[in-house]
Amino acid sequence: MCNITKETAFGAISTVIDPxxxxxxxxxxxxxxxxxxxxxxxxxxxxxSTQGCPLHQxxxxxxxxxxxxxxxxxxVEVEVVWEPAxxxxxxxxxxxxxxxxx
Amino acid sequence: MTPISQDFAPPLKLIAPFFxxxxxxxxxxxxxxxxxxxxxxxxxxxxxxxxxxxxxxFVMTIIFGAMAQLIPVVLEVGxxxxxxxxxxxxxxxxxxxxxxFGFWLMPALLxxxxxxxxxxxxxxxxxxxxxxxxxxxxxxxxxxxAWSNGYLLLGILTGFSIALGLSGDLxxxxxxxxxxxxxxxxGGYVVLTIMGLSLTLIPMFSLAHGFxxxxxxxxxxxxxxxxxxxxxxxxxxxxxxxxxxYALSFIGILFxxxxxxxxxxxxxxxxxxxxxxxxxxxxVALFLSILLSxxxxxxxxxxxxxxxVWFLLLxxxxxxxxxxLYKIVPFLVWFERFAPLVGKEKVPMLxxxxxxEGANMMFWFTLAGxxxxxxxxxxxxxxxxxxxxxxxxxxxxxxxxxxxxxxAYGE
Numbered sequence: 001m002c003n004i005t006k007e008t009a010f011g012a013i014s015t016v017i018d019p020x021x022x023x024x025x026x027x028x029x030x031x032x033x034x035x036x037x038x039x040x041x042x043x044x045x046x047x048x049s050t051q052g053c054p055l056h057q058x059x060x061x062x063x064x065x066x067x068x069x070x071x072x073x074x075x076v077e078v079e080v081v082w083e084p085a086x087x088x089x090x091x092x093x094x095x096x097x098x099x100x101x102x
Numbered sequence: 103m104t105p106i107s108q109d110f111a112p113p114l115k116l117i118a119p120f121f122x123x124x125x126x127x128x129x130x131x132x133x134x135x136x137x138x139x140x141x142x143x144x145x146x147x148x149x150x151x152x153x154x155x156x157x158x159x160f161v162m163t164i165i166f167g168a169m170a171q172l173i174p175v176v177l178e179v180g181x182x183x184x185x186x187x188x189x190x191x192x193x194x195x196x197x198x199x200x201x202x203f204g205f206w207l208m209p210a211l212l213x214x215x216x217x218x219x220x221x222x223x224x225x226x227x228x229x230x231x232x233x234x235x236x237x238x239x240x241x242x243x244x245x246x247x248a249w250s251n252g253y254l255l256l257g258i259l260t261g262f263s264i265a266l267g268l269s270g271d272l273x274x275x276x277x278x279x280x281x282x283x284x285x286x287x288x289g290g291y292v293v294l295t296i297m298g299l300s301l302t303l304i305p306m307f308s309l310a311h312g313f314x315x316x317x318x319x320x321x322x323x324x325x326x327x328x329x330x331x332x333x334x335x336x337x338x339x340x341x342x343x344x345x346x347x348y349a350l351s352f353i354g355i356l357f358x359x360x361x362x363x364x365x366x367x368x369x370x371x372x373x374x375x376x377x378x379x380x381x382x383x384x385x386v387a388l389f390l391s392i393l394l395s396x397x398x399x400x401x402x403x404x405x406x407x408x409x410x411v412w413f414l415l416l417x418x419x420x421x422x423x424x425x426x427l428y429k430i431v432p433f434l435v436w437f438e439r440f441a442p443l444v445g446k447e448k449v450p451m452l453x454x455x456x457x458x459e460g461a462n463m464m465f466w467f468t469l470a471g472x473x474x475x476x477x478x479x480x481x482x483x484x485x486x487x488x489x490x491x492x493x494x495x496x497x498x499x500x501x502x503x504x505x506x507x508x509x510a511y512g513e
Contacts, residue, residue, distance in 0.1 A: 015445075019436060021309075021371075022451045050306045054111065054175055054433065058441055065445055087311050088370040099309070099371050 002040035004070055009034035009042050012070050016062045018049075021099070025063070029090030032081065034067075041074035042067050047086045056080070112170050112184045114438040118509050120167025120187075121431055123195050125505045127159025128420075132471075132498040135491035140478045142408070145277070147268075151205030156415065157287070158198040158219060164423050165295060166190060166226055168430060173230060176302060177237040177244060186229050193222035201265075209268050216265035223258045227251045242319050246298045249326050253290025256333065257283055281344065282336035289351060290329040296422055297321060297358055304362065307377060307429055309370040317361035324354025348399075355392060359385065375453065376461040380425025383469055387417020390476070409479040416494070417472045424468070424501060428461055431508045439512040455511045460504040468497030 013034070014026040025031055025046065033045040044063055048056060060078045067076045088096060134152055142149050170187045174180055197218025204211035230251045237244060260283040266272035267279065301318055305311065328350035335343030362385055371378075394410035397403075432455040440449040475490030477483070 017451075019440075019449070019452050020307075020433070022453070049309055053306070054171075054437070055441075058437075058444075062444055085311060088309065099373065 002036060002038060002072065004036050004040050004042065004073055006034045006036060008070060009036065009044065009067055012066045013044065013063055016059070016066050018059070019055075021049075021095075023091075023095050023098070025059070027092040027095050028086075029092070029095075030086060031063075037074075039074050040072055042070075042076045044076070044078045045081060046078060047081055047084075049086050051082060111174060111437070112181065112187065114434050116184070116187050117167050117170050117434060118431075119191055120163055120170070121427065121505065122509065123191065124160050124164035124167065125427075125502050127155060127163060127198070128424075129495075129498040129502050131156040131160060132491070132495040135475075135494060136488065138487070138491070139484055140408075140482050140487040143404075145280070147205045147209065151202045154198065154205060155202045157292070158194070158201065161292060161419055161423065162223075163191070163194060163198075164427070165292070166194065168299070168426070169226075169230070169295070171430070171434065172299065172302070173233055173247070176247065176298070177233060178239060179233060179236040181229065182232040182236065183229055186225050190222045190226050193218050193225075197222060204265075212265040212269050213262070216262045220258050220262045223254060227255050242315075242322055243298050243301060246294055246322050246326075250291050250294040250298070253286045253294065253329055253333075257286035257291060260286060275339070278336050278339055282333045285329055285332040285336065285347070289325065289332070292419065293355075294322070294325055294329075296419065297325065299426075300358075300362065300422075303426060303429075304365055304381065307371070308365065310365045310368040311370075313364050313368050315361070317357045317364060321354045321357035321361060324350050324357060328354055352392065352395075355388070359388065359392075376428045376458075376465055377425045379465055380421045380428075383465075383472075384418045384421035384425065387413045387421065387472065391418060394480075405480050405482060409476050412476050412479050413472070416475065420468070420472075424464070427501075427505065428456060428508075431505065432456060432511070435508060435511050450512075456504050456508045460500050460507075464497050464500035464504060466497075467493050467500060471495075471497055 010026050010031060013031055014024045016025050017023065018025065018028060018030075021028065028049070030048060031044065031046045035043045035045070044067065046063065048059065053059070060080060063078050064076045067073060088099065091099075131152060134155060138148070138152065166187070170181070170184065197215045197220075200211050200215030201219060202215075204215050230247065234244065234248055234251075260279050263272060263274055264276055264279050264283055267274040267276045297318065301315070305313070328347045330347075331350060332344050332347030335341070335345075335347055391410045391413035394406050394413065398406035398410060429452075432452040435455060436450070436452055443449050471490045471492070471494030473490075474486055474493060478486035478490050
C-alpha cells in the first residue's frame, strides 16, 4: 500500500528553493502536478519561470532528490513543460505580495 | 522539451577572469577621465586611446565573458571549443594595453596591439560562428548573433587597417574608415548584442511573460540594415547613404525602446535592486542619447554629439553591463560553489552574495558622474567634467570592491 500522495510529494518539493527569487517551487506555482501510481512511483509535472533558465537541469535534479527522500517512494521522474506557460497569477499570495506584482 | 543549456556552461575559472579584467579596465578608464577636458575631437589620439581602453578593455572583455556563458543559453548547444576563451582573454588584454599605449604615446605600436586584438576577436567570432552552425534553432536572436559576429569581423578588419594607416604602413582615408569601423563595432556588434541579450535577460530577471516580440524583431531588422548602409556609405564616401543609415538606426532604436517598454509593463518583479535601478537608468540614458543626437542633427553643434555619445556609452552601455554583473556574477559563483550543496546544507540566496550598500554606492556615484559629465560636455565646463569624472571614479572603486568580494564569495 503506497502512502505517498500528491500533497506529500508537494510537501517534499516545497523544500526546494529558487536561489534567485528566494521562494520555494511550490509557492512559486511552478509545480503543476505530482502523479503517484500504486507502486509509489512519482511523476512530477512542472515548469520554470523562464525557458532560458540556466538552472533548468539542476532544479529538476533537486526536485528528484527532494521526492526521493519520502519513505517508500519508487522511481521519481520530472517532466518540465511549457504549456501552460507560468505567470505570476499561479504563485501563492505571499509570493505575489513580496514580488510586488499584484 | 527544451535542451539543457547549462549542461554546456563553461567553468567559473574560465569566465571570472573576463569580469575581473573588465572591471579593472573600467576602473582605469574612469581614472583616465580625470585627465581629459570636455572640449575635444573624436580624431584626437588621446581620445581614441580612452575609447579603446573603455570599449575594448571594459565593454568587449565583459561581453566576451558573458557570451561564453550565454551563447549556450541562447543557442541551446555547447561551445564547439570552449577552451579558446583561455586564449582569447590574454590576447585581448595584452592587445588592448598595447593599443592604448600606442594611441597615447607611440602610434607605431598600434598595428602590434591591433594584431593581438584582431587575433582574439577572429578566434571569438569564428568559435561563435562554428557554435551557431550546431544549433537547430531558427530564431531571430540566433540570426542576430550571426549578424553581430559578422559585423564584429568587419569592424576589426577596418580597425586594423586604420591602425596600419595611423602608423604609416597603409595609405587609406582614415576619417572615412573610422566611421565604418565605429558603426560596425558599436552599432553592429555592441548594440545588436545588447539588444539580443536584453530580450533574454530582462524578462528572465524581471519575470515578465507573454509579451509580443514584434517591436524587437523590427528593431533588429532596422539596426542590421542600417549598419550595412552606413558601413557601405562610409567606405564609398557617400554621405547621403550614411544619412539614410543613421535614420534607419534611429527608427530601429525607437522600436527597441518600445519593446523594452512593453516588457517593463509586464514586469512582475517590482523590487528595486541594483540591477533594476541600473537598467532603468540605462534606458533613460539611451533616451537622452537619442534626443541629443536628434538635436545634433538639426543644430550641428558638436557638444550635442559629444553628450549623446557620452550618454550612450557611459549611461546606457555601462549601466546595462554593470547592472547585469550584479546578477550574472553571483549566479556563476553560486552555481560553481553552492549548487552542489543544495539539500545538504544551508546555501545563500543570490542577492545575499554582494553588499547592497556597496552596490548602492556604486550606483549613485556612477549615476551622478554620468549626469554631471553629460552636462559638462554640453556646456564645455571643465570643472563639472572633473567633478563628473571624480564621481565616476569613486563609483568604479565601489564596483571593483563589490565585484572582487562577489568573485571570492564562498572560496
